[in-house]
Amino acid sequence: MKNIRYLDDVSTLVLNEEKCIGCSLCTEVCPHAVFEMRQNKAHIVDFNACMECGACVSNCPTEAISVNPGVG
Numbered sequence: 001m002k003n004i005r006y007l008d009d010v011s012t013l014v015l016n017e018e019k020c021i022g023c024s025l026c027t028e029v030c031p032h033a034v035f036e037m038r039q040n041k042a043h044i045v046d047f048n049a050c051m052e053c054g055a056c057v058s059n060c061p062t063e064a065i066s067v068n069p070g071v072g
């Protein structure tokens with residue numbers, strides 16, 4: 001069975017890799033495995049799986065991530 005997904009290309013998720021310090025908290029808190037660590041930086045690997053819950057934003061120590069819940 002196909003996983004339930006939200007609409008494609010509507011998430012407001014933005015990652016600023018320059019601000020990322022590689023703590024990997026976003027990969028731990030995201031319920032949809034949107035992020036992966038590569039070379040000590042977070043990368044968005046499944047953008048369309050983001051349901052804008054905001055957990056990554058709340059846990060990122062450097063405000064490298066932003067999301068605007070309710071827009072998409």
Ligand code: SF4
Nearest residue numbers: 030050051053054056
């Ligand atoms: S807002 Fe939620 S679903 Fe989207 S990337 Fe962050 S933790 Fe994952």
Ligand code: SF4
Nearest residue numbers: 020021023024026060
């Ligand atoms: S929580 Fe923020 S600083 Fe930590 S890995 Fe994710 S984007 Fe980088």
